[in-house]
Amino acid sequence: QKEVEQNSGPLSVPEGAIASLNCTYSDRGSQSFFWYRQYSGKSPELIMFIYSNGDKEDGRFTAQLNKASQYVSLLIRDSQPSDSATYLCAVNGLGGYNKLIFGAGTRLAVHP
């Protein structure tokens, strides 16, 4: 079992819809969770992080964390074609708060 799992996609959604991206992790001791966006040929850029159970909202983005079920998700409301990218989930693993384990990413395609 991979430490951080994501559906590779592509996840295709129409413009204006809600995109839901999911991530599961194996280490119950993980405490902080990050979502990065990566455009093709570019480096990852941080969208948001979460470390408490529940929802955290930032503009059109909402991160959801359920530690009991070991999953974290990212919702993108009013999806735009510019949101088309690969979304990487990262979880802090054994070795400290800043040792991040990345999933392979989910490719999102928003079509007009």
Place this chain on the structure above:
Amino acid sequence: EAGVVQSPRYKIIEKKQPVAFWCNPISGHNTLYWYRQNLGQGPELLIRYENEEAVDDSQLPKDRFSAERLKGVDSTLKIQPAELGDSAVYLCASSLGEIAGGLTDTQYFGPGTRLTVL
């Protein structure tokens, strides 16, 4: 505020040749990371520095890879000799480290160096 700077952006070499990558972190960031990202995969940590000390190099292939962070600022990652399987994007990231207070320590990535080994 300037972001993480990396050079070169692209490098093409023949196998068995040496190669070096340079990184300048965000000013004030004590922690520096080198990652390798293969196509279709997430970044994988190679080495992490706290100031000038390498605190986690468990994933660094030490037979051919080396890294240094003199004076706790800039860092260099070297591969010698390079192999075909080393073709990947090498990403440098930095974060505040302990100053950030732990859980919220956020890593910021540089543009990366795309290495092609022929």
